[in-house]
Amino acid sequence: MLVYLNGEILPHESARIPVDDRGFLFADGIYEVARVYDGRPFRMDAHLARMADGLRAIRLEAPDLDRLAAVAEELLDRNNLRTGGATIYIQVTRGVAPRKHAFPANVTPTVYVAAKPFQDYPAEYFDAGVAAIRVADTRWARCDIKSVALLPNVLANQAAHEAGAFEAIFVRDGVLIEGSHSNLLGVIDGTLVTYPKCNYILGGITRDVVLDLARQLGIPTREGPIHEDRFADVTELFLSGTTTEVMPITRLDGRPVGDGTVGPITRRLQAAYRELTRSAA
Ligand code: PDD
Numbered sequence: 704m705l706v707y708l709n710g711e712i713l714p715h716e717s718a719r720i721p722v723d724d725r726g727f728l729f730a731d732g733i734y735e736v737a738r739v740y741d742g743r744p745f746r747m748d749a750h751l752a753r754m755a756d757g758l759r760a761i762r763l764e765a766p767d768l769d770r771l772a773a774v775a776e777e778l779l780d781r782n783n784l785r786t787g788g789a790t791i792y793i794q795v796t797r798g799v800a801p802r803k804h805a806f807p808a809n810v811t812p813t814v815y816v817a818a819k820p821f822q823d824y825p826a827e828y829f830d831a832g833v834a835a836i837r838v839a840d841t842r843w844a845r846c847d848i849k850s851v852a853l854l855p856n857v858l859a860n861q862a863a864h865e866a867g868a869f870e871a872i873f874v875r876d877g878v879l880i881e882g883s884h885s886n887l888l889g890v891i892d893g894t895l896v897t898y899p900k901c902n903y904i905l906g907g908i909t910r911d912v913v914l915d916l917a918r919q920l921g922i923p924t925r926e927g928p929i930h931e932d933r934f935a936d937v938t939e940l941f942l943s944g945t946t947t948e949v950m951p952i953t954r955l956d957g958r959p960v961g962d963g964t965v966g967p968i969t970r971r972l973q974a975a976y977r978e979l980t981r982s983a984a
Pocket of ligand 1: 736856881882883884885886904905906907908909910943944945946
């Protein structure tokens with residue numbers, strides 16, 4: 704596999720960053736993950752726009768993001784990824800400098816782009832649903848920034864893994880807000896409900912697409928809380944994400960969600976999402 708690092712395309716195993724990289728020392732950087740369907744990046748513009756927002760938020764002067772999109776295209780060609788599924792990963796850090804917290808002067812950002820094959824999750828996950836657990840949200844208050852500081856997400860996902868579940872759902876003030884690497888949507892009284900975009904969640908590109916599809920299908924939507932103590936009213940629950948797509952949750956902490964099967968609104972949105980991603984990008 705070839706990757707891009709700081710202006711050069713080189714074999715993945717040869718790509719190296721210095722130990723003084725601020726991404727390594729401080730997690731001082733922003734990343735993106737985009738999905739490639741049949742060789743075509745899906746919603747790349749939205750991913751790049753979010754990356755630009757994140758870079759601006761941490762005051763890191765953005766490299767030319769359109770140039771990085773072109774680099775990603777080149778990697779898809781050169782890694783023979785124009786057929787089948789793939790992901791594009793982009794990471795920008797504040798660069799290499801002696802370890803001091805404040806921004807270093809005159810430092811060039813570290814820029815990394817990779818494109819690699821992506822194996823879909825097993826079909827049964829989408830057909831029968833997966834299990835999730837709840838965890839306390841111990842993250843900082845800028846979860847809207849797609850920062851590489853993912854330790855709480857790592858610990859949450861590991862807890863899910865150890866519990867035999869697919870995802871961990873962060874709970875803040877009694878509200879189920881999002882997964883460790885996905886957004887959360889539920890159905891209450893026939894309305895699709897998801898936590899509003901704000902500083903406590905990552906504004907998912909997939910979440911936006913799913914909300915659009917719901918509106919097109921005439922499914923009522925509301926951006927609002929799903930309270931854990933109103934779990935009995937939640938008839939359907941699912942995750943959305945670049946790699947997760949539309950993934951039904953049928954058990955939460957061992958309790959069935961609704962009747963414990965994948966619900967009709969989830970099925971319709973899954974079908975619409977599949978149609979969209981598997982036809983035109
Ligand atoms: N994760 N929330 C969090 C905390 C995420 O990390 C992600 C994506 C999402 C969904 O966003 P999107 O629909 O734009 O992928 C929500 C990526 C895929 C990852 O870290 O691998």
